[in-house]
Amino acid sequence: MMADAVETLPTQQLEAFKGVKKVPLEEYFTSGHRTCQGCESALVMKLMVKAAGPRTIVLGSTGCMYVANTTYYSTSWVVPWMHTQLGSSGSAGLGTAAALKALMRKGKMKEEPINVIAFCGDGGGADMGLSAISATLTHPQYNVLILLYDNESYANTDIQASGMTPYGAHTTFSPPGKVKRIMHTRWKKNVAGMLAAGHPESKYIGTVCASYAVEMMNRVRKALTIGGPTFIHSLDPCPKGWDYDPMLSHELGELAVNCGIWPLYDVENHRLRLYGRTKALAEKRARRQPVRDFLVRQGRFAHLTADDIDYFQAKIDEMWDKWLLPGVLPIWKDLEVDNPPAS
Amino acid sequence: MGRLFAVEIVYRGIFQKNLAKNISRGIVLAAKHDGKIGISFGRYGDSPERNGIPAKSFAIIATDEETLQEGMAKYEPKETDISISVDDTLCKGVESWAWYGLQPINRLLKPGGTLIVTTMQDADTIIGMAHRKDFPYQLALLRGIPSFSGLWVYKDDHTDVRILGAIAKVLPELLSLNAVELAIKEEWHDDLKVKSARKSFERVEMRVVGPSEGNPETPYSFELPKWQEMREGVTIPGIPAGKAMTDPQTQQAGGFRPDRNPTFKKFSTRTMRPVVDFDTCVKCTLCWLQCPDSCFDVTPDALYDANMEACCGCGICEAVCPVEHCITMVNETAFADNASQWEAWRKDKTGYQTWLQDKITHLPPREHGFRIRGQYAEEIKDLVKVGVVDTGDEKISEQVVTDPHESGAG
Numbered sequence: 001m002m003a004d005a006v007e008t009l010p011t012q013q014l015e016a017f018k019g020v021k022k023v024p025l026e027e028y029f030t031s032g033h034r035t036c037q038g039c040e041s042a043l044v045m046k047l048m049v050k051a052a053g054p055r056t057i058v059l060g061s062t063g064c065m066y067v068a069n070t071t072y073y074s075t076s077w078v079v080p081w082m083h084t085q086l087g088s089s090g091s092a093g094l095g096t097a098a099a100l101k102a103l104m105r106k107g108k109m110k111e112e113p114i115n116v117i118a119f120c121g122d123g124g125g126a127d128m129g130l131s132a133i134s135a136t137l138t139h140p141q142y143n144v145l146i147l148l149y150d151n152e153s154y155a156n157t158d159i160q161a162s163g164m165t166p167y168g169a170h171t172t173f174s175p176p177g178k179v180k181r182i183m184h185t186r187w188k189k190n191v192a193g194m195l196a197a198g199h200p201e202s203k204y205i206g207t208v209c210a211s212y213a214v215e216m217m218n219r220v221r222k223a224l225t226i227g228g229p230t231f232i233h234s235l236d237p238c239p240k241g242w243d244y245d246p247m248l249s250h251e252l253g254e255l256a257v258n259c260g261i262w263p264l265y266d267v268e269n270h271r272l273r274l275y276g277r278t279k280a281l282a283e284k285r286a287r288r289q290p291v292r293d294f295l296v297r298q299g300r301f302a303h304l305t306a307d308d309i310d311y312f313q314a315k316i317d318e319m320w321d322k323w324l325l326p327g328v329l330p331i332w333k334d335l336e337v338d339n340p341p342a343s
Numbered sequence: 344m345g346r347l348f349a350v351e352i353v354y355r356g357i358f359q360k361n362l363a364k365n366i367s368r369g370i371v372l373a374a375k376h377d378g379k380i381g382i383s384f385g386r387y388g389d390s391p392e393r394n395g396i397p398a399k400s401f402a403i404i405a406t407d408e409e410t411l412q413e414g415m416a417k418y419e420p421k422e423t424d425i426s427i428s429v430d431d432t433l434c435k436g437v438e439s440w441a442w443y444g445l446q447p448i449n450r451l452l453k454p455g456g457t458l459i460v461t462t463m464q465d466a467d468t469i470i471g472m473a474h475r476k477d478f479p480y481q482l483a484l485l486r487g488i489p490s491f492s493g494l495w496v497y498k499d500d501h502t503d504v505r506i507l508g509a510i511a512k513v514l515p516e517l518l519s520l521n522a523v524e525l526a527i528k529e530e531w532h533d534d535l536k537v538k539s540a541r542k543s544f545e546r547v548e549m550r551v552v553g554p555s556e557g558n559p560e561t562p563y564s565f566e567l568p569k570w571q572e573m574r575e576g577v578t579i580p581g582i583p584a585g586k587a588m589t590d591p592q593t594q595q596a597g598g599f600r601p602d603r604n605p606t607f608k609k610f611s612t613r614t615m616r617p618v619v620d621f622d623t624c625v626k627c628t629l630c631w632l633q634c635p636d637s638c639f640d641v642t643p644d645a646l647y648d649a650n651m652e653a654c655c656g657c658g659i660c661e662a663v664c665p666v667e668h669c670i671t672m673v674n675e676t677a678f679a680d681n682a683s684q685w686e687a688w689r690k691d692k693t694g695y696q697t698w699l700q701d702k703i704t705h706l707p708p709r710e711h712g713f714r715i716r717g718q719y720a721e722e723i724k725d726l727v728k729v730g731v732v733d734t735g736d737e738k739i740s741e742q743v744v745t746d747p748h749e750s751g752a753g
Contacts, residue, residue, distance in 0.1 A: 020628050025599035030582050031637045031653035032604020034440040036357065036394035037612060038657035042635040054584070068393065071440055073567055074606040078582045158391050159494060170495040176743060213632050239394050239657075240357050243493035245712040246394055247658030247672075250633055299496040299713040303743045 006140045008228060009101055012055065012113040014221035020214050028054060033069040033076040038246025040236040040253065041065055041121075041149045043210045048117065048147055049079055051217035052224055056115040057100075059093055061129060062086040063121030064156040065149060086124045089146055090132030093118030094229070097142035115224050116143065122150040122164035126191045137199035137229045145223045145230045148191065151238035159241040163189045166261075167315070168308055169300045171241070176303040187315065192233040193328045196267040204230040206266030211253030215276055219266060226268070235262045243299025252297060260288040260316050263327030272328060282326055291316050345406030347413070348374075348381075348517045349420035350510070351451060352400045352427045353437060355614070356392035358491040358712055359429050361744060363400045365503035366427065369523075370402035372530055373507060376522035379404050380411055386419055389439055394712075395612040395655060397437035404517060423451040425514060427506060430489040430614060431462035432675040434472040436562050438611040444564035445611060447474035457481040457513045459547075461489050461502060463707040463731075464676055466550055472676070475557035483513050484548040487731050489614075491710050497742050498719040500732055501539035504531070508540035509547040520544050535739060539732065565606045590643045592689050597643030603653050609636065610681060613656030615672040615709055617649050618702050621688045621695075623669045630660035630670060642685050651681035658711065674706045 017023050028049035035042040045065055049056055058081045060066045066083050069076050084092035097116045103109040120129050125148040133146050153171050154160040161173040166188050170176055174183035196205040204223045208216040216234070223230035237252035239245070244252065256262035257277050264278040273279075280286040291313045295301040304312070324331045350370055354363040367383035374381050381404035389398035401420060405411035414420070428434055428448050436445040449458050455478075460469050462484055469482060485505055492498035504527050511520040520541065527536050585601035617630075624646055631639040631647045638653035639660075649660065656675065664670040688695040710722060723739050726732040732739070 020632065023628070023632065025641050027585060027599075027601040027637045029637070030585070030601040030603050031650070032582075032607045032609060033636070034393060034396060034607060034609070035635065036396070037655050038394065038659055039635045043633065046635065046637055047632075067391070068440075071607070073573070073577075073579055074604055075579055075581060076604050078584055078602075080581065156391055170743075210633075239712070240392075240494065243495045243713050245658070245714045247662045247711060248714065249635075249657070250659055250663050296716040297714065299493045302496045302713075302716055 008141055009104065009143060010113050011143050011225050011227045012053070012115060014051070014053070014225045016218040016221060017214055023214065023217065024050065026050070026054070028052070028056065028078040030076050030078060032074070034071050035064065035068045036238075036240045036246065038239045038249040039064070040210055040238065040249045041151055042069070044147070044149050044216075044234050044236055045069070045119070047210055047213055047217050048119070048220050051220040052115045052117060054079060055112065056117060057096060058082075059084050059089060059096060059116070059118040061089040061092070061118070061120040061124040063124050064151070065119060065121065067156050084118070087128030088132055089118040089120035089124060089129050090134070090136035093144040093146055094136040094139055094142055097144040101142065115145070117145045117147060117224075119147045119149060121155070122148065122152060123154045123162045126150070126189055127163045133231065134195070134199065137195060137202045137231060140201045140228045142229060143224075143227050145220070145232065147220070148231070148233045149236050150233060151236045151241060152188070153238070153241045155238050155241045164191070167312060168304055170243075170303060171300070181303055181305070182308065190330055192231070192265075193330070195231050197329060200270065201228070202230060203228050204266065204268050205232075206268075207233045207235070207262070207264055209235050209253045209257055209262060209264065211250050211257070212264070212276055215264070222266075222268065241300065243302075244297055248297060252294070255289065255294040255297070258289045259291045259294045260320055260327070261291060261294060265328055272325065274327065278327065282320070288316075288320070344413075345410040346516075347410050348404040348514075349414065349423045350402045350404070350425045350427065350517075351420065351423045352402075352429060353433050353448060354398055354400070354429045355433070355491065356389065356396045356398040357394045357494060360392060360398070360494065361492070361497045362429060362490055362503055363398070366429070366506050367400045367402040369503060369507045369526060369530065370510065370518065371404065373518045373522045373526035374404045376525045377519055379406055380408060381405060382411070382415060388442070393440070395614065396609075397433055397439045397611060399439070420451065422453045423456060424453060424517065425457050425459060425510060426452050427459045429461050429502065429506070431460050431464055431469060431472075432614045433611075434460060434469050435675070436474060436611055438608065440607070443567060443606055445562035447562060449473055449476055449480060452476065452480050454478040455480065457483050459483045459485060459506065459509055459513065461485050461487050461506070463488055466548070468676060470552055470556050471558060471679070473552075473557050474562060475554065475559055476552070477554055479551050479553050481513065482550055482552050483509055485509050485543060486546070488708065488710060488726065491712050492719060493713050495744055496713055496719065497744050498723065499739060499742050500723045500726055501536055501739060504536045504540040505543035508543035512544045512547050513549065567606065588640060588642055590689065591686055595643045598641035598645065600640040600650075601637055608652050609655045610652055613654060613675050615656045615658060615711070616651065616654060616675055616678060617656075617658070617660050617670045618673050618699055619647070619649065619684055620669050620699060621646050621685065622692070623666050625666055627665055629663040629665065633659055633663045635659065640685075646685060648683055648685035650683070671703050673702050674709050677702050677706055
């Protein structure tokens with residue numbers, strides 16, 4: 001080991017919460033933000049800083065969680081928060097972590113572990129900011145967590161399609177018509193899998209869903225404790241863009257996991273671990289729910305025919321039956337090549 | 344100079360976006376058939392909308408072009424001939440994210456102007472919610488469960504054309520019923536909608552509201568710093584951390600109440616509120632943990648009290664609560680204040696139970712957007728059956744909005 005090659009500051013040692021009763025009462029992201037009723041991303045913000053605690057700096061790139069939470073001279077943040085440009089959550093997080101390190105080294109600031117979290121939406125993170133996030137994940141000497149809250153569209157500006165919008169979904173960019181029904185034919189990017197495969201120096205990359213609040217918070221704590229650049233991808237049901245009764249936010253998060261659409265996993269020090277319901281599904285201890293149950297509860301899929309739903313199901317089945325690492329890595333096993341028939 | 348008419352439609356963001364657009368567009372199209380011209384537009388400051396947060400759209404109509412231009416020189420009308428509240432709970436006042444503080448639903452009404460409300464409540468309930476005005480105005484009630492749908496699937500329960508029919512009744516100088524009928528045929532190609540408009544013209548209930556009637560409270564407001572007063576780097580102070588609560592009965596301290604954004608309260612977003620049966624609560628923490636708005640105060644006895652200044656009525660707490668009937672979402676029209684339920688329960692547990700059961704059982708139903716495919720069609724069928732929407736025996740239904748810019752077109 002070349003210990004002198006990478007000098008990281010010590011991190012806060014955040015133990016996992018052992019059960020829901022151990023979750024602290026204090027809030028660091030509080031009421032009075034202008035999000036939609038039932039906004040799951042607002043919940044992600046709340047749980048993210050609840051897990052991180054008071055000695056935390058949050059950077060937020062443009063999106064709902066910037067515009068709605070800090071409209072004209074008001075805020076819901078208790079911890080320090082700063083806006084950063086749409087594609088720059090990675091650079092802003094890295095720069096802040098580097099600045100803290102420099103200030104502490106020069107004695108201009110008391111030396112103490114301070115969490116740096118940069119969040120971005122799917123537009124800011126998976127589309128525009130992907131290169132900056134990738135760059136950040138290659139800098140092992142800075143402690144920074146990037147959290148991508150993915151509501152599957154540019155929801156703030158009224159639901160334009162993003163690289164994370166699922167197949168067939170109705171968005172402002174893809175209104176179904178009488179002649180052509182499916183206007184969005186792209187499949188969702190596999191961001192956590194891509195980043196894990198491409199950034200072996202990152203010690204922690206994972207996926208979460210706020211419907212499983214304690215598991216989600218514990219992953220934030222793990223990512224902050226382990227040190228270096230880390231990444232968490234959260235799937236956030238969006239009542240506005242997905243078009244559903246806001247009361248169903250929690251249930252839709254669970255459905256996405258139970259239908260196998262949203263796999264829960266983390267890669268910690270190179271080790272892949274499926275967790276929660278996803279683990280049970282992968283080990284066939286539980287059955288995947290049909291994707292239909294997820295799709296028919298959302299207005300954005302109201303134009304899908306039975307064939308479209310079957311196609312959606314087939315793609316999810318592939319993800320679990322054909323992928324080299326089911327749910328994680330979309331490279332297919334080629335059994336013929338692996339096991340050539342005896343001549 | 345000719346005559347200028349201003350109509351505002353106050354609606355629930357996203358849930359009623361397509362509805363409000365259909366109404367304001369319909370007004371302008373109908374006015375054309377009476378030889379007037381006009382324009383319909385959404386208020387810039389309300390965009391991008393959020394589910395439930397109040398928003399506005401306007402229709403400005405004039406008898407001639409010069410008058411219209413004069414009317415359009417303003418960002419939004421300073422006074423209205425008609426204000427339309429397509430959801431009755433908006434009558435408690437609206438705090439959109441375009442401004443700060445709570446504004447009365449009838450704030451822009453001219454003397455003698457009309458407030459049209461879609462509701463299942465009686466006139467007294469609506470008047471009790473609306474703030475007092477210095478001069479008399481007219482209240483017009485249109486029977487109906489406020490029509491809620493979302494961005495992509497429109498619940499076509501004819502609320503749009505029923506409002507147009509009601510306008511023809513309350514202000515015939517603006518629109519004649521004949522013009523409304525012609526516009527509906529032209530825009531929607533649907534005789535059934537014409538019939539609905541005509542029925543609502545006949546049935547809209549009207550009465551005058553005097554200056555001594557209504558909610559006497561002064562709506563809350565804030566003074567925000569001017570741009571010259573802002574701090575360097577446009578930084579603002581964070582919210583303080585919050586502190587333990589005190590039990591008003593025993594003075595015992597404990598639990599936690601977060602401090603909250605003092606300049607945006609969000610409660611006017613609420614169309615339903617959770618009522619909590621503290622006697623059956625198992626303290627599982629889920630309502631508190633899963634609330635996106637951090638609205639639950641944790642009490643010294645480790646119960647969770649939904650703070651009604653912060654709750655926006657999403658209903659997630661009811662959805663995640665594992666105990667049957669412990670948390671119930673109740674129509675917001677049933678409440679006159681934002682008082683703490685937990686404090687009421689601590690003072691008088693039997694009295695609280697009576698209050699709770701009354702709130703849960705004596706209420707008109709509400710709806711809250713898309714839950715499952717085909718649901719709107721079923722709901723509309725029910726509305727027709729009980730006579731809230733009266734179209735004879737003919738079928739009306741839901742529609743996928745095929746083009747967001749022409750959601751009004753049939």
